[in-house]
Amino acid sequence: MRTFVLWARKAKTTANFSLDDLPGSGRMDLVCRCISNALCTSDHLRKDTRIYVILEGPPTPPITLLFDGGLLQQLDFDERSIAQHIQNALRGKTMLGVTVQKKSFERLIQELATTSQLIYLHEKGEDLRLAPFHENTTFLFGDFLGLPAKTELFLERLHAKQISLGPKSLFASHCVTLVHNELDRRYSFK
Amino acid sequence: MRTFVLWARKAKTTANFSLDDLPGSGRMDLVCRCISNALCTSDHLRKDTRIYVILEGPPTPPITLLFDGGLLQQLDFDERSIAQHIQNALRGKTMLGVTVQKKSFERLIQELATTSQLIYLHEKGEDLRLAPFHENTTFLFGDFLGLPAKTELFLERLHAKQISLGPKSLFASHCVTLVHNELDRRYSFK
Structure with a gap:
């Protein structure tokens, strides 16, 4: 199981946001791109992957969404369609594979740490291509x-490992694609 | 200069498409994601990158867009905002860095082949991570x-090189991210 966790610190915690202005909804567009890149390839859904998104924006943070492939x-896999799924979920109209919980980032991470290795991105971390990790890993x-300093300390206490993806600062959605490609190369057969 | 070329064989060649239904406009959402991933990192535009998109859908194909970083x-960098730029360009309201031409895929590729190495993705190609190529390359x-068989023959005649990115079939937008990462690792310093 590949698990991604995105902490969306400004993303709205209400269905009352405009599908015509996802950037203005606390960068909900970025959330949607991460979900799309985590779960979709060009010919199938990634059944071995789930992505949690902790919405931390107004009015009632935190809310944790789970999209389970x-x-x-x-x-x-377009932004607007996924945003519509998020909106439906926040209205209580979930579909199979999508759940909504009132759970904080810290609590979610503590739970995931009991069953999988935690990895988060840091420019000073070990290179993704060289770092040893199992396919059953949670990527944050x-x-x-980014992540606040106190959260980095929290992750250190949980023995989360730092990895880097390359010399450029990338969007979380790009990082998801790069991590999947590395895992595909190590563990997948077409 | 990094050059990407996306051949969007169903994308509409009119500004008369709905921003609320980009998938229904010949997968204009995929076009927008490719442009976003080609040109945007989390903290800057990629000044060394340009992306051409050949729109080949109805009613008046082909039309070639250029977004020059x-x-x-x-x-x-969200899909809807980029689609709005495309719509404006197709209405003749271009902005600096965006141009529209009545040019076919074949003609564009022939022009680019005179100044840069051509590379296109093929599952039987050489691994991206091992293939030698210069930063001044055009990726198709x-x-x-996908690409039709006769186009593959056309590319062979131009000595285009085939590369593969991994064991999964990916969206073009994912491929752009993976190619950038490889080039960043070889040629960039933060």
Whole structure:
């Protein structure tokens, strides 16, 4: 199981956001791109992958969404369609494979740490291509705001490992694609 | 100069498409994601990169768009904002860094072949991580329909090189991210 966790620190915690202005909804567009890149290839859904998104924006943070590729029957992969799924979920109209919980980033991470290795991105971390890790790993990403220092300390206490992806600062959505490619190369057969 | 070329074989060649239904506009969402991934990192525009998109859908194909990172002053990176730029360009309201030409895929490729190495993705190609290529390279991508056989023959005659990115079939937008990462690792310093 590949697990991604995106901490979206400004993303709205209400269905009352505009599908015509996802950037203005606390960068909900970035959330949608991460979900799309985590779960969709050009010919199938990634059944071995799930992505949690902790929405931390107003008015009632935190809310944790889970999109589970093992349960989803289908997923349109454009931003607006995924935002519509998020909106439906926040209104209580979830579909199989999508759940909503009132759970904080810290609590979620503590739970995931009991069953999988934690990895988060850091420019001073070990190179993704060289770092040893199992396919059953949880990869943590901050949004455009990154992770605060106290969260990095929290992750250190959980023995989370730091990895780097390359010399450029990338969007979380790009990072998801790069991590998948590395895992595909190590563990997948077409 | 990094050059990407996306051949969008169904994308509409009119500004008369709905921003609320980019998938229904010949997968214009995929076009927008490719442009975003080609030109945007989390903290800057890629000034060394340009992306051509050949729109080949109805009603008046082909139309070739160019988004040139060296000239663009800014670019919002969500799908809807980029689609709005495409719509404006197709209405003749271009901005600095965006041009529209009545040019076919074949003619564009022939022109680019005179100044840069051509590379296109093929599952039987050499691994991206091992293949030798210069930063001044043109990378060609098909959309969800791929490239037709006669186009592959055309590319062979131009000595285009085939590379593969990994064991999974990916979206063109994912491929752009993976190619950039490889080039960043070889040629960039933060």
